[in-house]
Amino acid sequence: MQSARADAAARLADMGLPGRRDEYWRWTNPAPFMAEAVPEAGAFRADTPIFADMPKVRLVFTDGVFDAAASDDPRLAGVEIARLADAPQWAGAFYGSLEASGQAPVRRPFAALNTARASDGVMLRVTGRAARPVHISYRQSSDTSEAILHHCVKLEEGAELTLLETGTAAARANLVLEVDVGAGARFHHIRPQGRSHGHRVYSAIFARISAGALFKSFTLSMNGRLTRNEAMIEIVGDNALAHIAGAALGDGADGDFHHDDTVFITHGAEGGESRQVFKKVLRHGATGIFQGKILVQPGAQKTDGYQISQALMLDDLCQFLAKPELEIYADDVKCSHGSTTGAIDETALFYLRSRGVPREEAVSLLVLSFLADAIAEIDDEAIAAEILARLQDWLARHRG
């Protein structure tokens, strides 16, 4: 573990912190992630608890520190659960390894910084089919807290786990998740990021997906001054599947809203399927960014790569900047990408209103309609219903 941290520190020293001239930081200013002082951000108290009645093993982090008293008994059949500080042998070897390999071809300095300095995290080794989801629940008590958390998940062959990650870790947070999905294993990740309006969060997912395995990650972001969600996913075994989706809603009237999804999917094996579905609902001067890449390596034949990024602007003051990229070195592949920016469809709005639905409620229904494709990426119906309820809460608070 110490050597992994030292290696990461060396990587970071070598690459340096990003600046606005970096290709992948042109649209998002990295300075707030580096500033000495942590800007104030209160906990997001408007939220009703999510996944409250769902069976799960809850692991609570308060201001970035594991809170054993608030957590459930961390024993779950088929899953070994440990803290970063008590990392078992497998984790010692695994920690930082996917982050290190994920540094090429694009540098991820904040992820290296995380590996070097993370103060806590969860190490999960999944050997069977987990009977319940593991729920990492972030709580915040201090308005100026900072958290650097690093989680590792290793799914052995044929294992299955649903990981829920909710709340905001701190006023400023840097969260890294490394996931190794073994052959035939299945990993579901659902991450509703409830934020107050001052939060600044950098997150990075590094995933390696083996033959016949499934990886699905869905993120819901609401509010937050500055969010950068990165995902570096590498398909290394044949016939594997990787889906990553995000729904973001931001209202600039609550304070600045700047939301950036940066995704890099590498197909390094045959018959892989990847999907990127990212939707952003913007109003009152909110800004949305999407940078998504599909790299198909030589020999990764029969790859099916799909990418869509869309913004729904509820007024004329917002902006959405998208950069879809395809880089293909195999000749028998199917890859497509699309990006759209639009306003509420007036015909659909009139249709709903003509049936008696008031304008604001009709707009909310059309927002949900817009986000439906992203939410459809959640396989578990009960989880999807909770995400939908959370969305409806947000929409009810942001009418008019």
Add this chain to the structure above:
Amino acid sequence: MLEIKNLHVKLQEEEKVILKGVNLHVGAGQVHAIMGPNGSGKSTLSYVLSGREGYEVTAGSATLLGQDLLALDPEERAAAGLFLAFQYPVEIPGVGNMVFLRTALNAQRKARNEPEVSAGEFLKLVREKAKTLKIDAEMLKRPVNVGFSGGEKKRNEILQMAVLEPRMCVLDETDSGLDVDAMKLVADGVNALRDAGRSFLVITHYQRLLDHIAPDVVHIMADGRIIRTGGPDLALEVEKNGYADLLAGVL
């Protein structure tokens, strides 16, 4: 029921005048048909009545049960009892048919200070209405109009009408794109809703729909005006001779 007086309408963005003084009185329980060639202003009339944006009323009035329709938002018109069956029903992916219909019904009831309908009551109500329209339960679960055939979309419009129970129903070319069997189903649905307290304004190009939905009064519209009004025979006359003779006498 519906009283339209000297209605003049132009496009908001252009100088183009579409309705040039429409007068129409639809009594309670009556079915009126409006026929007319393309571009005569039939669909515009339906949009203006239901409050679609993009039109400017420059003169005249339209009232429903004595209420000034033109002063109301589209949702208020619906709550007041107006319903427009669309020529092209809109697809809304991701919003379930049931969610949509229950939201609409309860919004209308709320606007009228009536108690909202519970999920259980609503389910019972919709199932009952759907059965008579031969709409299967699977269709109710799907997103609004997504993947529906032309006939299913129009039947879905009639289902909405049956659930929302409006007083004044405007059918905008409901027969377009329907085969004979689908048209018959839609007409049966409409006929089942006919009663002394509900009126219909059926806009159509062709007489064939009126074989199934028998009108009390037939109007011929041309160049933004109603140029002739008569009984059901007038529709047969149009079917036989076309609009040319009628128009020649007026324009």
